[in-house]
Amino acid sequence: LAFFTIQAEDYERVSIGVLSASNPQAIQIITEYGEYHLEVGGVVKHTLKAGDRISYAKNGSSVTVSIPGKVLGQYKEARLITKNADGVFRIYVLRPQKNERVYDDDLRVSVAGNELKLIHHVDLEKYVAGVVEAESGKEKSLEFYKVQAIISRTYALNNLRKYWREGFNLNDEVSSQVYHGKCRWEPQILVAVRITEGMVLVDSEMQLITEAFHSNS
Numbered sequence: 001l002a003f004f005t006i007q008a009e010d011y012e013r014v015s016i017g018v019l020s021a022s023n024p025q026a027i028q029i030i031t032e033y034g035e036y037h038l039e040v041g042g043v044v045k046h047t048l049k050a051g052d053r054i055s056y057a058k059n060g061s062s063v064t065v066s067i068p069g070k071v072l073g074q075y076k077e078a079r080l081i082t083k084n085a086d087g088v089f090r091i092y093v094l095r096p097q098k099n100e101r102v103y104d105d106d107l108r109v110s111v112a113g114n115e116l117k118l119i120h121h122v123d124l125e126k127y128v129a130g131v132v133e134a135e136s137g138k139e140k141s142l143e144f145y146k147v148q149a150i151i152s153r154t155y156a157l158n159n160l161r162k163y164w165r166e167g168f169n170l171n172d173e174v175s176s177q178v179y180h181g182k183c184r185w186e187p188q189i190l191v192a193v194r195i196t197e198g199m200v201l202v203d204s205e206m207q208l209i210t211e212a213f214h215s216n217s
Contacts, residue, residue: 014122014170015119015167015168016127017163017168017171019172020171022098023096024095024118025057025096025115026055026057026095028054028092028094029054029107031048031087032102033086033088034084034086035049035050035083036052036082036087038078038080039081040073040077045078046072052067055067057116058111058115061111062076063077063078065078077109077110079109082105082106087105088103101181104122104123104181105122106120107120119168120181124156125194126183129183132189135148135152135177140188141188142192145189149196150200152177153199154200154209156169157200158210159176
């Protein structure tokens with residue numbers, strides 16, 4: 001067993017299926033930081049500044065996208081793309097089961113079955129920080145968070161194809177790693193992730209190990 005540091009270009013972003021447990025039929029998004037573009041088929045349909053709102057609702061097999069006072073259109077898929085390296089947005093699930101989360105980076109919205117399909121595209125290190133916070137909680141030691149960051153990063157990279165048939169790498173539930181979005185409450189986690197950036201666990205043949213953990217160990 002050994003540590004190995006991978007290069008950023010090898011793992012820059014991951015795709016996470018989020019909020020499926022809420023069975024989202026309609027959501028509202030508020031862009032909290034940075035400028036975002038609503039893109040459909042690579043074409044910019046609308047630009048959002050910090051504080052702007054945009055809504056998505058399931059309509060048959062399409063997504064109805066609207067801003068206050070205006071319907072922008074119905075689409076098979078709509079992407080919310082940040083134009084800043086540190087863009088942040090907040091999701092409110094409006095129906096049927098209310099939920100709220102804050103995320104970094106980008107979002108892709110389509111329809112799957114009877115719900116909106118939400119795929120979060122996020123920098124791996126931001127994802128790792130969110131996982132560590134969701135799995136470990138607050139007020140642990142820096143060394144604890146460093147170990148958890150390395151383990152969580154290893155797990156993520158070792159399971160990138162787990163949900164490839166569904167169009168993403170991992171989900172936000174216990175069947176992958178619990179992920180509630182942006183790390184917001186414990187600054188020590190961000191320090192730990194930065195210190196261990198790119199570090200993973202490998203075996204004697206330099207293969208990512210299959211490690212296991214749970215939220216209390």
